Amino acid sequence: MENFTYNTPTLVRFGRDAESETGDLVLQQHCKKVLIHYGGNSAVRSGLLAKVEASLTEKGIEHLSLGGVVPNPRLSKVQEGIDLCRKEGVDFILAVGGGSVIDSAKAIALGVPYAGNVWDFYSGQETAKACLPVGAVLTIAAAGSEMSNSSVITKEEGDLKRGYRTELCRCRFAVMNPQLTCTLPDYQTQSGCVDILMHTMERFFGGVPTMALTDGIAVALLQTVMKCAKILKQEPDNYEARAEVMWAGSLSHNGLTGCGSDGGDWSSHQLEHELGGMFDVAHGAGLAAVWGSWARYVLPSDPQRFAAFATQVFGIAPSGTPTETALAGIEAMEAFYRSVDMPTSIKELGVEVSEEQIQILADKCSFQGSRTIGTFRPLNRDDMAAIYRMAKGD
Amino acid sequence: MENFTYNTPTLVRFGRDAESETGDLVLQQHCKKVLIHYGGNSAVRSGLLAKVEASLTEKGIEHLSLGGVVPNPRLSKVQEGIDLCRKEGVDFILAVGGGSVIDSAKAIALGVPYAGNVWDFYSGQETAKACLPVGAVLTIAAAGSEMSNSSVITKEEGDLKRGYRTELCRCRFAVMNPQLTCTLPDYQTQSGCVDILMHTMERFFGGVPTMALTDGIAVALLQTVMKCAKILKQEPDNYEARAEVMWAGSLSHNGLTGCGSDGGDWSSHQLEHELGGMFDVAHGAGLAAVWGSWARYVLPSDPQRFAAFATQVFGIAPSGTPTETALAGIEAMEAFYRSVDMPTSIKELGVEVSEEQIQILADKCSFQGSRTIGTFRPLNRDDMAAIYRMAKGD
Numbered sequence: 001m002e003n004f005t006y007n008t009p010t011l012v013r014f015g016r017d018a019e020s021e022t023g024d025l026v027l028q029q030h031c032k033k034v035l036i037h038y039g040g041n042s043a044v045r046s047g048l049l050a051k052v053e054a055s056l057t058e059k060g061i062e063h064l065s066l067g068g069v070v071p072n073p074r075l076s077k078v079q080e081g082i083d084l085c086r087k088e089g090v091d092f093i094l095a096v097g098g099g100s101v102i103d104s105a106k107a108i109a110l111g112v113p114y115a116g117n118v119w120d121f122y123s124g125q126e127t128a129k130a131c132l133p134v135g136a137v138l139t140i141a142a143a144g145s146e147m148s149n150s151s152v153i154t155k156e157e158g159d160l161k162r163g164y165r166t167e168l169c170r171c172r173f174a175v176m177n178p179q180l181t182c183t184l185p186d187y188q189t190q191s192g193c194v195d196i197l198m199h200t201m202e203r204f205f206g207g208v209p210t211m212a213l214t215d216g217i218a219v220a221l222l223q224t225v226m227k228c229a230k231i232l233k234q235e236p237d238n239y240e241a242r243a244e245v246m247w248a249g250s251l252s253h254n255g256l257t258g259c260g261s262d263g264g265d266w267s268s269h270q271l272e273h274e275l276g277g278m279f280d281v282a283h284g285a286g287l288a289a290v291w292g293s294w295a296r297y298v299l300p301s302d303p304q305r306f307a308a309f310a311t312q313v314f315g316i317a318p319s320g321t322p323t324e325t326a327l328a329g330i331e332a333m334e335a336f337y338r339s340v341d342m343p344t345s346i347k348e349l350g351v352e353v354s355e356e357q358i359q360i361l362a363d364k365c366s367f368q369g370s371r372t373i374g375t376f377r378p379l380n381r382d383d384m385a386a387i388y389r390m391a392k393g394d
Numbered sequence: 395m396e397n398f399t400y401n402t403p404t405l406v407r408f409g410r411d412a413e414s415e416t417g418d419l420v421l422q423q424h425c426k427k428v429l430i431h432y433g434g435n436s437a438v439r440s441g442l443l444a445k446v447e448a449s450l451t452e453k454g455i456e457h458l459s460l461g462g463v464v465p466n467p468r469l470s471k472v473q474e475g476i477d478l479c480r481k482e483g484v485d486f487i488l489a490v491g492g493g494s495v496i497d498s499a500k501a502i503a504l505g506v507p508y509a510g511n512v513w514d515f516y517s518g519q520e521t522a523k524a525c526l527p528v529g530a531v532l533t534i535a536a537a538g539s540e541m542s543n544s545s546v547i548t549k550e551e552g553d554l555k556r557g558y559r560t561e562l563c564r565c566r567f568a569v570m571n572p573q574l575t576c577t578l579p580d581y582q583t584q585s586g587c588v589d590i591l592m593h594t595m596e597r598f599f600g601g602v603p604t605m606a607l608t609d610g611i612a613v614a615l616l617q618t619v620m621k622c623a624k625i626l627k628q629e630p631d632n633y634e635a636r637a638e639v640m641w642a643g644s645l646s647h648n649g650l651t652g653c654g655s656d657g658g659d660w661s662s663h664q665l666e667h668e669l670g671g672m673f674d675v676a677h678g679a680g681l682a683a684v685w686g687s688w689a690r691y692v693l694p695s696d697p698q699r700f701a702a703f704a705t706q707v708f709g710i711a712p713s714g715t716p717t718e719t720a721l722a723g724i725e726a727m728e729a730f731y732r733s734v735d736m737p738t739s740i741k742e743l744g745v746e747v748s749e750e751q752i753q754i755l756a757d758k759c760s761f762q763g764s765r766t767i768g769t770f771r772p773l774n775r776d777d778m779a780a781i782y783r784m785a786k787g788d
Contacts, residue, residue: 001637003409008402014653015397213618213638213645220610227606243395244607247653251607256650259408259641 001211001260008254010147011173014247016239018177019048019137022094023055025173029133031092034063035085037105039070039097043139048180052096052137064088069097072276072283073104075119075155081108082118085132095136095171099143099195099283102136103151106169109134110151122153122162131168137175140184141246142192142284144199144253146174154277160364161277163269174250178242186236189245190340191284193229196249197222198287202266203258204309207302207376210261218257219312221248229340267374268294271387274361279351288342289349293391295330298377299323305376306330345393358388395605395654402648404541405567408641410633412571413442413531416488417449419567423527425486428457429479431499433464433491437533442574446490446531458482463491466670466677467498469513469549475502476512479526489530489565493537493589493677496530497545500563503528504545516547516556525562531569534578535640536586536678538593538647540568548671554758555671557663568644572636580630583639584734585678587623590643591616592681596660597652598703601696601770604655612651613706615642623734661768662688665781668755673745682736683743687785689724692771693717699770700724739787752782 013021026034034056036049043049049065056063066081084090085108095105109132111118120126136146145151149170152163181189200218204210225248228241235241251257258264271294272286281289299306303322310316310329318325334344343349353361365373366381373379379387407415420428428450430443437443443459450457460475478484479502489499503526505512514520530540539545543564546557575583594612598604619642622635629635645651652658665688666680675683693700697716704710704723712719728738737743747755759767760775767773773781 001409001634003407003412006406006408009405011403012400013397014400015395018397211634211638211641212621213615213642216614216618217611220614221607224607224610240395240605243654244605247605248607260637 002208002262004259004262006255006259007149007167007170008147008256010171010254012147012176012250013173014176016177016179018175019051019180020055022052022137022175023059023061025135025175026056026061026092026094027059029092029135029172031133032062033088033090034061034092034094035081035088035090035108036063036065036094036096037069037081037101037108038065038067038095039101040067043067043096046183048137048139049096052094064090069101069104071100072154072161072280073100073107075153078104078107078111078118078153082111085112091132093132093134095134096139098138098140099145102134102143102145102171103153105134105136106145106151107153108132110166110169119155121164121166122155128166128168131166133172134169135173136171138246139180140188140192141181141242141249142195144196144249146171146176147250147254152273159277161273163273176246176250178239178246181242181246182237182239184236186233187285187341188282189232189236190229190342191282192249193225193245193340194284194288194337194342196225196245196252198268198284198291199252200257201291202269203261203264205305205376206258206261206264208262211259214257214259214261215312221252221257222313224248226336233340263375265374265376267298267376267379270365270373271384274365275346275351277364278357278361281349281351285343285349288337288344289346290387290391292330292334292344293387296327297383297387297390298374299326299330301377346388346391347393353388353392358385358392361388396602396656398653398656400649400653401543401561401564402541402650404565404648406541406570406644407567408570410571410573412569413445413574414449416446416531416569417453417455419569420450420455420486420488420529421453423486423529423566425527426456427482427484428455428486428488429475429482429484429502430457430459430488430490431463431475431495431502432459432461433495434461437461437490440577442531442533443490446488458484463495463498465494466548466555466674467494467501469547472498472501472505472512472547476505479506485526487526487528489528490533492532492534493539496528496537496539496565497547499528499530500539500545501547502526504560504563513549515558516549522560522562525560527566528563529567530565532640533574534582534586535575535636535643536589538590538643540565540570541644541648546667553671555667557667570640570644572633572640575636575640576631576633578630580627581676581679581735583626583630584623584736585676586643587619587639587734588678588682588731588736590619590639590646592662592678592685593646594651595685596663597655597658599699599770600652600655600658602656605653608651608653608655609706615646615651616707618642620730627734657769659768659770661770661773664759664767665778668759669740669745671758672751672755675743675745679737679743682731682738683740684781684785686724686728686738687781691777691781691784692768693720693724695771740782740785741787747782747786752779752786755782
């Protein structure tokens with residue numbers, strides 16, 4: 001195992017009607033003016049936005065709003081938020097929404113105190129030294145951004161989707177009411193479940209020996225999410241299942257399932273980021289579409305680890321070579337994806353990707369051949385292209 | 395499941411030589427003067443204290459020391475610390491030791507800004523409103539105080555051992571190097587493992603329906619600790635096993651294994667606190683001595699929950715009535731305790747307790763009959779006496 005740092009400062013209020021406590025939580029931050037950042041009309045239609053605004057007003061907290069965040073949130077909206085915060089003297093950002101909204105809020109928070117262009121952080125040219133405080137009222141269980149140290153932004157010019165990690169941007173608090181997720185369409189619910197699974201699987205396949213406790217927690221989380229995803233397929237308003245998935249979403253990406261394993265692999269995420277940048281697909285669905293191909297491609301580097309995954313997560317009895325057990329585990333995972341109508345190829349994602357586009361995806365994902373991705377097996381541009389080709393699905 | 399709050403603000407640095415980062419971590423707290431609080435001579439002999447002092451001096455941080463904390467830490471030492479901190483203008487307390495030292499540090503931190511007697515918090519007469527910041531360099535895996543919101547202090551007058559919980563006292567940071575625990579005597583190691591197990595079991599038996607994810611994490615933690623306790627019996631300097639136990643100690647008491655279950659039962663802890671106050675026994679060993687009797691006494695209130703414990707933790711196949719499966723689980727737990735030379739009765743703890751003493755224990759534990767303890771089944775003074783009698787062991 002590796003040394004590790006564990007940092008989860010986010011105060012969580014979890015449960016029914018938790019959003020009514022938002023005003024109290026913001027008040028404890030001793031800020032002067034709050035930007036409420038949100039996405040589309042659902043926050044307005046559902047009455048959530050009005051409820052949150054009322055909660056702040058009741059506590060005498062000055063606030064203004066900025067909506068319009070889209071999935072795969074855009075740099076232009078982030079810049080609009082930065083300009084607004086500076087003009088209005090905002091000193092706290094409250095995200096009301098899912099991962100896209102929280103990521104956009106984090107990017108604004110990083111941009112306000114920075115003299116240059118906030119994209120400098122996402123392009124890897126600069127390291128953030130300051131960040132406005134951020135809080136979240138979560139409406140989608142998926143990205144785990146409410147407790148994570150990361151955010152992902154898409155720059156329209158060049159369709160570049162990039163992530164940035166810093167401890168500075170961890171939310172001060174997260175309000176999580178599973179009831180708010182009960183009306184999500186099934187595709188979005190299942191896509192969220194895949195994202196949650198993948199945040200733990202990226203860490204499980206970090207490529208270094210980890211801790212038995214970390215593996216045990218990871219297995220419990222994966223099994224719980226798969227079980228509940230199937231329940232939600234039949235009963236979308238099952239509160240208990242929504243709650244399990246929502247809490248799993250936070251624990252899957254706050255660092256807990258990576259303790260001792262030094263960070264994780266993240267190749268599937270990087271490969272999906274390029275797909276998301278080019279085709280604007282749902283993030284979780286994109287992950288499901290590439291994971292099996294990634295897994296089969298890298299499996300020879302450590303069949304035992306994949307065999308352990310098969311045995312521990314799916315209870316598959318070891319038989320034959322470790323590779324055979326490993327392949328049975330990959331197939332079991334893909335069978336789960338299919339059982340909840342998630343894709344296992346790019347074609348099933350609704351995208352026909354050409355060989356020319358595969359080259360562009362690999363070029364972008366490898367920063368024009370200047371970087372590798374992943375730790376289980378480091379992947380160069382050719383590897384990336386090969387995996388996209390395997391995942392193409394025709 | 396119940397609504398819950400999750401609050402784990404403690405920054406953890408975990409791994410080999412982590413203590414060398416202490417100076418950096420204290421520096422980030424922007425304090426003026428640090429009290430280094432420690433226990434007996436082992437911190438001095440091992441060179442740890444000198445290393446920590448050097449780490450602070452190197453960063454230009456002013457500091458002074460107060461040692462002499464004993465197991466079941468005393469109110470008189472806490473008062474000595476409070477007086478010293480006030481006299482010297484200390485504004486940060488660094489605990490170097492195990493749970494007793496951290497608990498003593500937390501009590502000092504609560505006492506310094508409070509005009510009255512710090513015991514007021516532990517006796518339940520007052521609620522703390524302020525607390526000096528505390529950090530910890532952990533040397534014993536057991537109490538989980540490094541990430542918990544609680545501390546337990548013994549008042550010499552009347553042998554009163556009482557706990558107090560407040561979010562204010564959570565450590566700002568915890569430095570955890572499993573190497574530091576490799577030289578612990580086996581009895582202390584195993585006693586620590588029991589304490590860790592019990593922090594999760596108290597929550598598992600909280601008496602209300604909880605979350606599948608919480609149960610899954612709890613089971614993973616219990617199984618890992620039992621496996622590693624047995625390894626450490628044979629190989630006390632096995633780093634990996636020490637690391638698993640140390641990290642489990644923190645996760646077992648930081649709130650993670652109680653999410654959705656509203657706090658936990660804590661009867662075994664309360665019953666043991668009285669034993670500890672009267673006989674000064676090792677806390678974990680005391681817990682092992684009373685748990686089986688508590689379990690058999692309360693089992694009829696919900697045999698299914700104990701059967702689930704048997705099945706999930708020990709893989710016992712359900713057979714006969716739930717009560718039969720449940721009893722097999724309790725026996726499996728006691729068999730584990732015996733396998734690591736932990737007691738399953740007060741007699742095996744080395745204490746002959748008389749009927750008169752049992753009455754005194756029950757009187758004290760029930761605050762002279764004025765309170766019940768526990769949530770799985772609330773216990774009054776007569777119940778407490780009955781359990782002590784069952785646990786007596788003759």
